[in-house]
Each structure stands twice: as structure tokens, then as C-alpha cells.
Amino acid sequence: MKLLTKTNRVYLSFSVGIYLLTALAFYAIIKLVIYDEVESRLLVEKRDFEAYIQAHNSWQGGYFVENKISVIPVTNALPTEDFKDTLILNRYDHELVPFRELTYYTRINGQAHRVSIRKSLIQSYRLIEVITVSMVAFLSLLFLCSFWFQSRLSGQLWQPFYNTLAKVRKFDLSSSTPLLLPAEEITEFNELNDVLQKMSEKLHQDYQSLKEFTENASHEIQTPLALINARVEQLIQSETLTESQSYWLDEIYRASRRMSKLNQGLLLLAKIENRQFADVDLVDLYVLITEKLYDMEEILQHKQLRVFTKGTATFPRMLPVTLADVLLSNLVSNAIKHNVTGGLIRIESTTDQLCISNTGPAPTITPDRLFERFKKGRDATASISAAMNDTEEGTARHYAPTNSIGLGLAIVKQIGDSYGLTISYTYAEGEHRICLR
Amino acid sequence: MKMLVVEDERGLAESVSAYLTKEGFICEIAGTYAEAEEKIYLYRYDCVVVDLTLPGGDGFSLIKSLKALTATTGIIIISARNALEDKIKGLEIGSDDYLTKPFHLSELNARVKSLIRRRNFGGHNEIRFQEIQVLPNARKVYIHDRETPLSRKEYDLLLYFLSNIDVALTKASIAEHLWGDDIDSADSLDMVYSHIKNLRRKLVEKGAADYVRSIYGIGYKFGLS
Numbered sequence: 001m002k003l004l005t006k007t008n009r010v011y012l013s014f015s016v017g018i019y020l021l022t023a024l025a026f027y028a029i030i031k032l033v034i035y036d037e038v039e040s041r042l043l044v045e046k047r048d049f050e051a052y053i054q055a056h057n058s059w060q061g062g063y064f065v066e067n068k069i070s071v072i073p074v075t076n077a078l079p080t081e082d083f084k085d086t087l088i089l090n091r092y093d094h095e096l097v098p099f100r101e102l103t104y105y106t107r108i109n110g111q112a113h114r115v116s117i118r119k120s121l122i123q124s125y126r127l128i129e130v131i132t133v134s135m136v137a138f139l140s141l142l143f144l145c146s147f148w149f150q151s152r153l154s155g156q157l158w159q160p161f162y163n164t165l166a167k168v169r170k171f172d173l174s175s176s177t178p179l180l181l182p183a184e185e186i187t188e189f190n191e192l193n194d195v196l197q198k199m200s201e202k203l204h205q206d207y208q209s210l211k212e213f214t215e216n217a218s219h220e221i222q223t224p225l226a227l228i229n230a231r232v233e234q235l236i237q238s239e240t241l242t243e244s245q246s247y248w249l250d251e252i253y254r255a256s257r258r259m260s261k262l263n264q265g266l267l268l269l270a271k272i273e274n275r276q277f278a279d280v281d282l283v284d285l286y287v288l289i290t291e292k293l294y295d296m297e298e299i300l301q302h303k304q305l306r307v308f309t310k311g312t313a314t315f316p317r318m319l320p321v322t323l324a325d326v327l328l329s330n331l332v333s334n335a336i337k338h339n340v341t342g343g344l345i346r347i348e349s350t351t352d353q354l355c356i357s358n359t360g361p362a363p364t365i366t367p368d369r370l371f372e373r374f375k376k377g378r379d380a381t382a383s384i385s386a387a388m389n390d391t392e393e394g395t396a397r398h399y400a401p402t403n404s405i406g407l408g409l410a411i412v413k414q415i416g417d418s419y420g421l422t423i424s425y426t427y428a429e430g431e432h433r434i435c436l437r
Numbered sequence: 438m439k440m441l442v443v444e445d446e447r448g449l450a451e452s453v454s455a456y457l458t459k460e461g462f463i464c465e466i467a468g469t470y471a472e473a474e475e476k477i478y479l480y481r482y483d484c485v486v487v488d489l490t491l492p493g494g495d496g497f498s499l500i501k502s503l504k505a506l507t508a509t510t511g512i513i514i515i516s517a518r519n520a521l522e523d524k525i526k527g528l529e530i531g532s533d534d535y536l537t538k539p540f541h542l543s544e545l546n547a548r549v550k551s552l553i554r555r556r557n558f559g560g561h562n563e564i565r566f567q568e569i570q571v572l573p574n575a576r577k578v579y580i581h582d583r584e585t586p587l588s589r590k591e592y593d594l595l596l597y598f599l600s601n602i603d604v605a606l607t608k609a610s611i612a613e614h615l616w617g618d619d620i621d622s623a624d625s626l627d628m629v630y631s632h633i634k635n636l637r638r639k640l641v642e643k644g645a646a647d648y649v650r651s652i653y654g655i656g657y658k659f660g661l662s
Contacts (some may be wrong), residue, residue: 215567219490222517223446226539230452236655246654248458248609250596257609260539264519298590298616322521368603432572 005156008151015143023135030131034124035100041082042102045117049104059108067358070116077105077112097122132208136178160189164196171200174275211274225263228256268326269373272414277320280419285436286315286349288324289356292332293345296385304342305358311349315436319419327415330408331356331434338432346431357433367425371413401407438553438557439481443499444488444515453486456542458548460601462575470494471635477503482510483556484549487532489516489523499529504531511552515540537618547600564599567661568645571599576589580643590615598649603660605652633657 051068055058059071081104087096098121105114164181171179178199181193232253236246285410293300294305300307319327335345335358343359369375412434416423422437440462444450447468449566454464467473470493477485480559485503489496500512511512512532516523524535534548554562554573564571567588574640576592578585587595597614612625616630650658 190592222538223449226515226517227446227449227452229539230456230542232457233607233610234452236607236652243653246652250654254609257539267519298628299624304629319541320491350503359497 003148004151004154008147011150012018012147013379015147019143023132023139026135027128028155030128034128035120038100038119038121038124039102040117042083042100042117045119046102046104046115049115049117053108057109059113062304065329068118070118071108072116074112074114077107077114081106085121086118099124102180115287119256146370154277157186160184160265161192162190164193168196168200172300173203174278178204203420207274212277213272214267214274218263221263222260225256227262229253232256262407265411269414271409272323272411275418277323280318280322281321282316282318283324284316285328286311286313286347289328289332289347289354292328293347296332296336299336300345302404303339304357305336305337305339308344309347309349311347313349313351315349315354316349317421317436318420319415319421323415323419326406327412330412334408334412334434335432353435355433355435359430360432362430363432364428367427370425371409371423373410376411388389438483440464440549441467441473441476441480441482443485443491443496444487445469445492452542453545454499456546460550461544462549463544468492472498473499474502474549478508481507481609484511484513484553486513486545486549487513489514489518489527490641497526509556511549511556513545513548513552515545535606541607541608541613543601543604543606544614545598546604547597547614551596552599564596566599566602567648569595569599569640571596580640581647583643585639585643587636587639590632591639593637593661594632595640598659601659603658605655605658605662607656609656611656 019437032118061164081102084101084103086101088099089095089360090097099118100121101116101118103114103116105112107113167179167181179197184190184193216336232249235241235247237254290309290311293309317324335356338360339345339358340360346355346357348355348357363370365375413423414437415421424437426433426435438461440454440457442453442457442464442595444453444466445468449464454466458464462484463471465476466480467476470491473487473491474494487496487499489498496514496516498500503512504509508531512648513534513536514523514527514532515536515538517538519537521589527535533552536545536548551573554564562573564573568581570582571577572579573596578592578595593615594611608626608629611629611633616625617628633649637647641647647662648659650660650662652658
């Protein structure tokens with residue numbers, strides 16, 4: 001619910017309540033005042049009547065007009081005196097007319113009589129009606145006016161807030177345009193803008209320094225690694241290396257390359273998380289994945305993998321071209337790496353999903369942890385390649401367990417999360433299947 | 438052939454320079470932007486290897502002034518930044534190649550040589566090693582003047598060997614040269630092995646001597662020794 005609707009609603013119901021109460025109170029007060037007036041006049045007439053009785057000691061009527069008084073002899077006089085409302089039929093137009101009546105008992109000539117003195121309320125009722133109607137009219141007008149005014153006013157008062165909201169919504173951390181909020185007349189909004197502005201500047205700064213940090217960190221790590229590699233490469237030119245020395249050098253060399261890959265992978269993840277890839281394009285992932293497989297033809301042949309593609313529809317999605325490339329490269333290498341010699345890779349593309357399946361041994365870790373960083377299952381490739389590799393130096397064992405850096409699927413997941421692709425994994429009938437939705 | 442290596446990491450600059458000197462280049466080193474700028478104003482180089490992040494300046498602006506001075510100088514960028522934008526920007530302002538750190542010295546050497554070949558001979562060039570003759574423009578290989586058909590990868594492999602004669606090449610550097618950076622290593626190392634086997638077989642069949650020697654635990658060496 002919008003703030004203005006909410007305040008209007010509260011204001012409306014509160015006003016209607018107050019309005020009804022006021023009307024009731026007003027009615028009661030007017031009625032009270034009128035009754036008070038009528039009753040005091042009745043009491044004056046009673047005194048007149050008493051004075052008359054005292055002077056004449058009898059009652060012939062005539063002093064009062066019709067219906068104004070009735071004197072009825074009764075057997076015994078009660079010492080009461082009370083007022084009540086009554087309706088009396090008008091003689092001429094046969095309408096019931098409201099009266100206020102004072103009833104008391106008195107003795108005339110020793111005979112007890114009940115005396116009722118009445119006064120017509122018709123004028124007073126009309127008065128109440130007129131007052132009530134005009135009051136309703138005026139109050140409603142006032143009410144409507146103030147309601148209209150209040151909603152206009154708060155609409156205007158809150159306008160800066162909505163402006164700010166719109167600007168904050170448009171604010172993009174990765175773009176270089178800062179959040180510019182104007183100074184407002186109202187202190188609270190001014191403060192709000194101030195705080196938001198400071199916060200956005202801080203965010204921007206943090207984002208920039210994070211960006212620079214990741215890039216610098218990468219640079220600072222890659223350069224020494226390049227030095228290690230270069231030095232090792234120089235060292236292996238030496239003719240006098242013993243076997244174990246070459247073995248150690250090779251280990252150093254490969255470890256430093258792995259570290260570099262790891263660094264690049266983590267940097268890539270950080271960049272995706274920071275949304276540093278700004279330009280998204282419409283990329284047909286189905287076309288791209290078939291191209292990827294074509295690029296990998298040699299390795300497919302080498303591992304004797306058969307590829308089946310079944311594209312019933314293209315699979316275009318919005319994402320940065322670089323990341324689309326990384327995503328599909330990782331998926332394809334994954335399907336190759338965890339395959340078996342003579343196995344197969346299947347690509348299926350429909351309008352709502354793109355799936356890549358490959359034959360391979362059952363996963364050794366639970367599927368939902370597969371996409372976590374550094375989660376490596378048993379390295380299937382290593383065992384296969386070691387088994388089929390008969391290199392003359394017999395060095396295959398050195399290469400076995402250290403291939404994967406364990407970031408490939410984490411990167412896939414991160415790209416999916418950042419660009420609205422759902423990635424699911426299933427394993428059934430000896431086939432791993434990863435689907436993008 | 439005169440070369441300038443612009444790199445602020447002293448050790449790396451030395452390694453590159455030592456490696457290239459061994460390959461017959463005259464190599465100079467500049468460790469800062471100012472030093473590099475001075476050198477390119479004073480001397481002429483056939484090829485310059487530039488790091489993008491330098492103390493005192495940006496590698497890109499160095500490349501721009503270099504291009505303004507001598508347009509024929511070949512430029513190879515070596516950078517720790519693996520960003521596509523950097524690569525594109527580098528090529529746009531006139532550099533010829535881009536290598537991401539860490540790189541293999543043998544790869545850098547091969548790229549430098551290929552660049553110089555393209556620059557100096559206008560395409561009409563050939564590489565000769567003993568009885569092997571390669572025409573890079575036509576991608577043709579002759580042994581004892583008889584054409585020897587090779588597959589694309591075998592040809593690339595041979596050219597890589599010919600660029601790095603008598604140098605121990607690691608299997609990883611060969612694999613990366615042939616398939617790029619992101620191919621899975623275990624498989625690519627197997628494939629390196631089978632490609633080398635095929636190349637050797639084809640060369641020997643056509644009457645060339647077997648110049649490939651494997652080095653235990655490291656890789657291969659191509660040469661006379």
C-alpha cells in the first residue's frame with residue numbers, strides 16, 4: 001500500500017468517526033437546550049394556572065387554548081410532577097403533533113385533579129432539523145475540503161521522497177555516474193538525501209577499490225609467477241640436470257602454473273560477483289556450444305568421444321559474450337574431462353533449456369555440492385589417461401592428480417546466478433547431465 | 438636484430454633478455470616508463486616487448502609514442518591483465534601481439550620470431566634447418582626439397598620447434614602453443630605426445646634426421662645436439 005493511500009485512509013476513517021460523534025453530541029446538546037427551554041416555560045404556565053386557581057378556585061377552561069391543558073378529576077392526588085413527550089392528534093389536519101407535557105396533581109375546590117399542561121414541540125423540532133441539515137452540509141463541505149487539501153499537500157510534501165526513490169533505483173554501482181540528489185527544503189528529506197548520497201559515494205568508492213584490488217592483486221601475483229616460470233624455463237636449459245632435479249623443476253613449474261590458473265579463476269569469479277562485465281548481448285548458446293565442440297574436435301577424437309547434437313530450437317540468452325564463452329568452455333571441458341574413453345556427449349536444445357550430458361562414472365560427491373568452489377570429485381580423467389598412456393619416459397604418473405583446479409563448475413554457477421540462468425545437475429543411467437534454463 | 442624489453446620486474450626482464458640473447462637478438466632492458474621512453478627516442482628497435490603496468494606510466498601510451506616514432510617496430514605486449522578490452526585496445530593502437538603473464542619464454546620467442554619474419558620479409562620468407570625448409574606464408578614444408586604434407590597441428594609444432602632450436606621445451610608450453618590456455622592439461626599432454634610421435638615419423642619417413650629428443654620429466658628439445 002502506498003504511503004499516501006494509507007494516510008488518506010487513516011485520515012478518512014478517523015474523520016468520519018469524529019464527525020459522527022460530533023453530530024451526535026451536537027444533536028443531543030440542541031435537544032437538551034430546547035427541552036430545557038420548553039420545560040421552564042411549562043413551569044411558568046403551571047404557576048400561571050396555580051395563580052388562576054387560587055384567584056377563582058375553579059376551572060372553566062378558556063384561559064388556555066385547545067390541547068394546551070387538560071384538567072381531569074381523579075380520586076386521589078399523587079404528589080408527583082413529571083415531564084413526558086406525547087403525540088396528540090391535530091383537530092384540523094389530523095396529524096400527530098409532538099408535545100411536551102407536564103403532569104401534576106392539584107386540588108380544585110377540594111376535588112383532586114390531574115393537570116396536564118402541554119406545549120407543542122413542532123417548532124423546536126423544525127429548528128433541530130434545520131440546524132442538523134445545515135450542520136451536516138457545512139461539516140461535509142469542510143470535511144471534503146480538508147481531505148482534498150490534505151491529500152494534495154501530502155502529495156506535494158512527499159514529492160522529494162519519490163524523486164529520491166526514483167534516482168536511487170536508477171543508480172548503478174558499476175557505472176561511473178554518481179548519485180546526485182538535490183538539496184531539499186524539508187530538513188528530513190534533506191538529511192535522507194545527504195545520507196543516501198554519502199552512502200552511495202562510499203559504496204562507489206568501496207566498489208572501485210575492490211575492483212582495483214582484484215586487478216592489482218592479480219597483477220601482483222601473476223608477475224612473480226611469471227618470474228618463477230621464466231627462471232625455471234632457463235634452468236631446464238641446463239644440460240647437467242639429474243633426473244630428480246628435472247622432476248623437481250617440473251613440479252615447481254606445474255605448481256606455479258596451477259597457481260596462476262587458480263588466481264585467474266578466482267579473479268574471474270570475483271569479477272562476475274562484482275558485476276564487472278557490463279555489456280550484455282543476445283548470445284545464442286546453442287550455436288556457441290556447437291562451435292566450442294568443433295574447436296575441441298581433436299581432443300574429442302583423442303578420447304574417442306562421440307557427439308550427438310539435437311537442437312529443436314535456438315537458445316538465445318542475454319549475457320556478456322566473454323562470459324558466455326567461459327560458461328560453455330567450462331561445460332564442454334567438464335563433459336570431456338569426466339568422460340570415459342569411447343563415451344559420448346549429448347547436446348540438447350529446446351526453447352526453454354539447453355542440456356549437455358556425458359557418459360562417466362557416478363559422482364563421488366553429492367550433486368548439490370558439485371558447484372561449490374574447490375569441490376573436486378575423484379579425477380576420472382587422470383586414471384583413464386594414466387592407464388592408456390604409454391609415454392616412453394613413463395612419466396604419466398606425474399600428471400595424474402593435479403589437473404583440475406576445482407573452479408570450473410563454480411564459475412558456471414556464478415555466471416548462471418548473475419545472469420538469470422538456472423543450472424541443474426542430474427546423474428542417471430551412467431550419464432551426467434547439466435541443464436541451463 | 439635489436440630488441441627492447443620494457444618490464445619493471447627486474448628478474449623477469451633479465452630472463453626474457455637472456456633467453457632472447459641466446460636466440461641471437463641484441464637485447465636491452467628498460468625498467469621504468471621514463472627509461473623506456475628515452476631509449477625509444479635514442480635508438481631504433483626491430484621489436485619491443487612491453488609490460489602494460491610500468492612505474493611512471495602506462496604501457497599503452499608508450500606504444501602510442503613508439504608507433505608515432507617508428508611505425509615499423511614490432512610490438513608485443515606482456516601483461517598480467519587478462520582482460521579482453523586490454524587485448525583489443527592493444528591491437529587497436531598498433532601492437533602486434535598480446536601475451537598474458539605468466540607466459541613461456543619459448544612462446545614469447547616463437548612470437549617474436551614470427552613477428553620479425555612477417556615484418557622483414559614482407560611474407561617472402563623461409564625457414565631453413567638442415568634439410569628441412571618451411572615456407573610460412575604458404576604453410577608448406579619441404580625435406581630435401583620434396584614437399585612433405587603435415588597436419589595443421591603438426592605444422593604448428595614443427596614451426597614452434599624451429600623457432601626454439603636447441604631449447605628444452607616443456608610439454609605444457611607445447612600444449613598451450615598448440616591448443617591455447619584453457620584446454621585440460623592431462624589430455625593435452627597426451628595429445629602433445631601423439632602429435633610429436635606423428636611429426637617425427639613423417640619427418641623421418643621423408644628422409645630427415647630425427648632432431649627431436651625427449652628430456653626426462655621436462656619435455657622435448659629439437660636440434661642437432
